[in-house]
Amino acid sequence: MDHRAETLRAQGALAMLRCAHRTPGITRAEAAARLGLSSGSAAGIMGRLRAARLLAEAPAPQTGGRGRPTATLVPHPDGPLVAVVDISHATWTVTTAAIGGVLTEAPAHRHLGQPADAVIPLVRDALARITGPRLRAVGVAIPGTVHGRTLVEATNLRWRGVDLSVLTELPLTVGNDASLAGVAEALRGAASGIDVALHLTVEVGVGGVLIVDGRPVLGTAGAGGEFGHLPFGDPARRCPCGAHGCWDLDVDGRAMARHLGRRAPADPRAFAERTIAAARDGDPDAGAACRTVAAALGRGIGALLNAVDPAVVTLGGLGVDLLDVAGPALHAGVTAGAMAWRRDALPPVVPAALGSHGPAIGAAESAMALVLTEAALLT
Amino acid sequence: MDHRAETLRAQGALAMLRCAHRTPGITRAEAAARLGLSSGSAAGIMGRLRAARLLAEAPAPQTGGRGRPTATLVPHPDGPLVAVVDISHATWTVTTAAIGGVLTEAPAHRHLGQPADAVIPLVRDALARITGPRLRAVGVAIPGTVHGRTLVEATNLRWRGVDLSVLTELPLTVGNDASLAGVAEALRGAASGIDVALHLTVEVGVGGVLIVDGRPVLGTAGAGGEFGHLPFGDPARRCPCGAHGCWDLDVDGRAMARHLGRRAPADPRAFAERTIAAARDGDPDAGAACRTVAAALGRGIGALLNAVDPAVVTLGGLGVDLLDVAGPALHAGVTAGAMAWRRDALPPVVPAALGSHGPAIGAAESAMALVLTEAALLT
DNA sequence: CCTTTAAACTCGTCCCGCGAGCATATTGTA
DNA sequence: TACAATATGCTCGCGGGACGAGTTTAAAGG
Numbered sequence: 001m002d003h004r005a006e007t008l009r010a011q012g013a014l015a016m017l018r019c020a021h022r023t024p025g026i027t028r029a030e031a032a033a034r035l036g037l038s039s040g041s042a043a044g045i046m047g048r049l050r051a052a053r054l055l056a057e058a059p060a061p062q063t064g065g066r067g068r069p070t071a072t073l074v075p076h077p078d079g080p081l082v083a084v085v086d087i088s089h090a091t092w093t094v095t096t097a098a099i100g101g102v103l104t105e106a107p108a109h110r111h112l113g114q115p116a117d118a119v120i121p122l123v124r125d126a127l128a129r130i131t132g133p134r135l136r137a138v139g140v141a142i143p144g145t146v147h148g149r150t151l152v153e154a155t156n157l158r159w160r161g162v163d164l165s166v167l168t169e170l171p172l173t174v175g176n177d178a179s180l181a182g183v184a185e186a187l188r189g190a191a192s193g194i195d196v197a198l199h200l201t202v203e204v205g206v207g208g209v210l211i212v213d214g215r216p217v218l219g220t221a222g223a224g225g226e227f228g229h230l231p232f233g234d235p236a237r238r239c240p241c242g243a244h245g246c247w248d249l250d251v252d253g254r255a256m257a258r259h260l261g262r263r264a265p266a267d268p269r270a271f272a273e274r275t276i277a278a279a280r281d282g283d284p285d286a287g288a289a290c291r292t293v294a295a296a297l298g299r300g301i302g303a304l305l306n307a308v309d310p311a312v313v314t315l316g317g318l319g320v321d322l323l324d325v326a327g328p329a330l331h332a333g334v335t336a337g338a339m340a341w342r343r344d345a346l347p348p349v350v351p352a353a354l355g356s357h358g359p360a361i362g363a364a365e366s367a368m369a370l371v372l373t374e375a376a377l378l379t
Numbered sequence: 380m381d382h383r384a385e386t387l388r389a390q391g392a393l394a395m396l397r398c399a400h401r402t403p404g405i406t407r408a409e410a411a412a413r414l415g416l417s418s419g420s421a422a423g424i425m426g427r428l429r430a431a432r433l434l435a436e437a438p439a440p441q442t443g444g445r446g447r448p449t450a451t452l453v454p455h456p457d458g459p460l461v462a463v464v465d466i467s468h469a470t471w472t473v474t475t476a477a478i479g480g481v482l483t484e485a486p487a488h489r490h491l492g493q494p495a496d497a498v499i500p501l502v503r504d505a506l507a508r509i510t511g512p513r514l515r516a517v518g519v520a521i522p523g524t525v526h527g528r529t530l531v532e533a534t535n536l537r538w539r540g541v542d543l544s545v546l547t548e549l550p551l552t553v554g555n556d557a558s559l560a561g562v563a564e565a566l567r568g569a570a571s572g573i574d575v576a577l578h579l580t581v582e583v584g585v586g587g588v589l590i591v592d593g594r595p596v597l598g599t600a601g602a603g604g605e606f607g608h609l610p611f612g613d614p615a616r617r618c619p620c621g622a623h624g625c626w627d628l629d630v631d632g633r634a635m636a637r638h639l640g641r642r643a644p645a646d647p648r649a650f651a652e653r654t655i656a657a658a659r660d661g662d663p664d665a666g667a668a669c670r671t672v673a674a675a676l677g678r679g680i681g682a683l684l685n686a687v688d689p690a691v692v693t694l695g696g697l698g699v700d701l702l703d704v705a706g707p708a709l710h711a712g713v714t715a716g717a718m719a720w721r722r723d724a725l726p727p728v729v730p731a732a733l734g735s736h737g738p739a740i741g742a743a744e745s746a747m748a749l750v751l752t753e754a755a756l757l758t
Numbered sequence: 759c760c761t762t763t764a765a766a767c768t769c770g771t772c773c774c775g776c777g778a779g780c781a782t783a784t785t786g787t788a
Numbered sequence: 789t790a791c792a793a794t795a796t797g798c799t800c801g802c803g804g805g806a807c808g809a810g811t812t813t814a815a816a817g818g
Contacts, residue, residue: 004391004415005775009804011387029765036383041806043767048805067764068814145720152720196599210596217589217596219688220575220726229685229718231611231678242719243682299610303622306608309598339608340621341524341531347599384806388773408796420775422798445785446795 010374012037013045013052017099018372020055020073022187024100027060029070052377053078054099075099080376082367083130085123085140085167086360087111088177089156089203089269092119094126096135097364099372101188103357116151116159120166127168136376137171139367140164141180141359143203147223149174155240156204173366178207178316179218179225180362181352185314186211187365189353194311198304199352200227201316202297204268205248208316210308232300250296252318259289269318276321287325294326298333301349305338316352323351389753391416392424392431396478397751399434399452401566403479406439408449425452431756432457434478454478459755461746462509464502464519464546465739466490467556468535468582468648471498473505475514476743478751480567482736495530495538503546515755516550518746519543520559520738522582526602528553534619535583552745557586557695558597558604559741560731564693565590566744568732573690577683578731579606580695581676583647584627587695589687611679629675631697638668648697655700666704673705677712680728684717695731702730 012035019031026034032042049055056079057071075098084103086093091108111119127138142164144154149172151162164174175183182199191197191211200208206228210217218224228248229241239246249255253268256275265271278286301313315323322330335343354361391414398410405413411421428434435458436450454477463482465472470487490498506517521543523533528551530541543553554562561578570576570590579587585607589596597603607627608620618625628634632647635654644650657665680692694702701709714722733740 004420005804008387008390008775012383012805032765038807039766040768040808041383042765044805062815064816065764066762066814066816068766068812070765145718147720153718212591212596217591217687220690221688223721224686224688226685226718230609230682231716232609241685242722243685243716303609306605306620306622307603308596309600309603311599337610337622339524339532339605341526342602343621384773387806391775411796417776418797419777419799423774441784443785444795445783445793447781447783447797449796 006378007374010377012041013048013377014372014374016042016045016073017049017054017376020075021099021101021368021372024102025072027070027072028057031073048377050076052379054080054376078134080136080371081134082364082371083127083135083138083168083170084360084364084367085127085138085142086177086363087119087123087140087142087157088356088359089143092123093360094123094130095360096130097368099368101361101364101368103360103364113158116157116162120162120164124167131168131170135170137173137367137370138168139180139363139365140167140172140174141177141363142174143177145223145226146174146176147221152223153241171367171370173363173370175218175222175359175363175366176207176225177201177359178203179209179216179222180360180366181316181354181358182209182211182225182314183216183362183365184354184358184360185316185352186214186216188361189358190314190350191312196308196310197312197314198301198308198310199314199316200297200301200319201352201358202251202318202322204252204254205246206251206297206300206319210310227300227304230300230303232303233296247296247300251293251300255293255296256286256289259292260285272318273321276318276325279325290322291326291329294322294330295333295336297322298330298335298349299337300333301330302334302337302342302346305334305342305347310347312347313349314352315349316355316358320351320355323349385757386753389756391420392427392756393751393753395421395424395452396428396433396755399454400478400480400747400751403481404451406449406451407436410452427756429455431758433459433755457513459515459750460513461743461750462506462514462517462547462549463739463742463746464506464517464521465556465742466498466502466519466521466536467735467738468522471502472739473502473509474739475509476747478747480740480743480747482739482743492537495536495541499541499543499545506547510547510549514549516552516746516749517547518559518742518744519546519551519553520556520742521553522556524602524605525553525555526600531602532620550746550749552742552749554597554601554738554742554745555586555604556580556738557582558588558595558601559739559745560695560733560737561588561590561604561693561741562595562744563733563737563740564695564731565595566593567740568737569693569729570691575687575689576691576693577680577687577689578693578695579676579680579698580731580737581630581697581701583631583633584625585630585676585679585698589689606679606683609679609682611682612675626675626679630672630679634672634675635665635668638671639664651697652700655697655704658704669701670705670708673701673709674712674715676701677709677714677728678716679712680709681713681716681721681725684713684721684726689726691726692728693731694728695734695737699730699734702728 178201231245232247235245253272474485557580610624611626614624632651
């Protein structure tokens with residue numbers, strides 16, 4: 001229809017709204033300067049945003065300098081909220097976030113070993129309990145392969161083919177936890193402000209995401225980012241995913257067990273933690289296993305540099321520990337995996353900054369992205 | 380400065396300009412409908428675009444229907460041009476393109492075996508000869524790894540570390556030929572209109588690009604897309620790039636020679652063509668070599684589906700022939716390489732539509748993208 | 759208390775898209 | 789050949805939003 005003019009007209013307000021979201025605590029004067037707006041325009045925009053119950057202003061902490069004090073942009077007390085469902089290996093949590101991204105605290109519920117049929121209704125109820133006029137969208141983070149809004153396969157949880165759109169009638173995004181952690185790192189973590197960032201989370205296997213200009217590159221149905229299922233490993237080895245030689249099999253607790261001559265551990269994540277702890281305590285075999293795994297991780301990262309050319313690589317989960325206990329082996333792997341010409345200017349490989357909160361923060365960002373559109377300004 | 384309002388004000392005109400570029404021959408009425416503009420707005424916008432010497436209108440072919448005839452949007456006779464430098468294995472060409480993307484014909488100059496020092500000045504002269512007020516930008520397509528505006532390494536050409544910014548003082552983009560072919564396929568070829576497309580060109584090795592919403596995903600410095608240097612192959616095999624086990628080594632004439640028990644061919648591209656021709660003529664050994672190579676190509680494609688989740692995969696260069704002579708082997712490889720859950724809904728793997736013109740068309744698009752910005756409307 | 763400073767507020771102006779109404783070019787039919 | 793039907797282009801008044809100049813306001817400093 002006529003959304004052309006409507007859309008254009010909302011751009012200024014939308015830019016300020018996104019600026020306030022991306023940079024919590026920013027002052028109005030700073031935001032106006034950043035967007036190149038005159039103070040008159042900023043006044044007009046803030047008036048409209050306040051009227052739309054999106055942003056409000058709070059007295060800014062005194063700078064000590066002269067001049068009329070400005071105000072910080074804060075979420076409106078009646079402003080939009082998103083709900084975040086963070087489903088991990090063993091627990092699930094439902095929290096909310098406002099503009100600016102602050103997550104409220106919420107209790108974690110254990111669900112270890114329970115089937116999806118048992119857990120999903122509980123999550124649905126928890127969401128229903130916080131549903132209200134302010135709640136506008138829901139973001140879900142889940143440790144498994146996601147296609148659209150369905151969880152295709154979560155080896156850890158032993159869930160498959162779970163349609164998550166039953167959780168709510170609100171706008172909904174569902175994402176893989178590793179990918180969402182990458183979104184979070186790019187927007188509020190170790191890769192913030194960087195144009196192209198690659199994030200990899202190692203837990204059981206390795207997943208992640210490429211972020212370009214703050215937006216995740218996850219393919220048509222959001223099922224991309226399964227870097228762990230690139231065949232960087234031994235083609236004779238069969239992966240539970242159905243393919244062969246997956247990188248996954250070389251970078252986690254399963255690989256450590258293999259290198260230590262043990263049988264496949266029931267909980268590869270816990271096994272990896274124990275092995276890393278042993279390596280930290282000086283166990284030479286554990287150290288060697290960690291180095292071998294770190295090198296395999298590094299070689300894959302080096303290869304991905306060739307395909308994807310990021311400005312920085314962030315590592316989450318066990319990647320942080322491997323970087324710590326076997327950094328040189330990991331970096332040597334990166335060097336070996338990258339094309340030779342890259343080797344004198346490799347991008348930094350840094351630990352993720354947001355730790356275990358990454359998936360939830362990423363899910364909040366994904367959900368908030370559904371909200372912070374022109375539509376929000378026309379309500 | 381104040382580019383906020385300037386930018387906003389240009390959006391309508393810019394949208395129509397891009398629409399005319401993307402869809403040559405579109406009528407004004409159709410374009411207005413597509414952008415949701417009223418006929419009054421369209422009149423205003425076209426007035427401005429004509430005044431800015433960007434677009435003009437030509438009588439449209441009669442539709443046979445009733446009603447006042449509309450006009451087709453055509454590039455303005457004094458409108459902007461971009462130059463395209465297409466450097467291939469053996470020849471170089473300098474052409475120009477206008478809005479709408481039509482390339483002029485131009486002679487190909489042979490340069491086989493000549494060093495960059497000898498060729499670059501000739502190209503520079505050819506560009507200087509066509510430089511004029513209408514020429515706004517230059518796009519270069521070149522068969523090698525590109526980082527920013529320098530050619531890092533072109534094994535085929537035996538060029539390395541060539542700074543291509545000396546070619547012109549105009550705005551310049553430089554891109555790898557395979558990646559640019561992907562850009563072309565996404566904008567005007569077999570993947571046009573598709574949100575996420577993966578293109579792979581097989582010549583000597585394999586390169587390509589992921590395209591998301593019409594924009595190539597090539598990393599910070601445009602050096603991404605080197606999918607051939609992902610280690611999907613035998614880790615014992617050393618690649619000229621300095622890494623090991625590169626996919627490159629399994630998908631081209633070098634691989635065919637290996638499978639046929641021959642030594643490495645001097646010209647892998649020509650060897651591959653001969654082998655494919657022999658396979659077409661019924662030579663069983665050549666056929667087997669083609670199938671093995673096609674399977675390796677397919678397995679890599681399947682793996683990339685996991686990482687990148689495209690809606691379609693386009694194949695250029697020898698990929699077209701492999702799809703033709705060994706399609707089943709290739710598709711079987713795709714199935715084997717993809718995660719099992721994907722296997723009942725694999726994206727189509729289709730031949731590229733633009734053939735050898737792909738790189739030049741992609742370079743024209745890249746250069747034109749530099750031109751079709753707000754700046755163009757303020758001149 | 760007055761000055762200096764930085765920022766917010768006010769208001770007239772301009773630009774652009776909208777929409778209604780009118781003009782125009784073509785086809786089909788009486 | 790005239791006229792209806794149809795699709796499109798053109799004109800013009802309206803309204804929203806950004807700009808910018810001028811004014812006001814709230815702090816710090818002397």
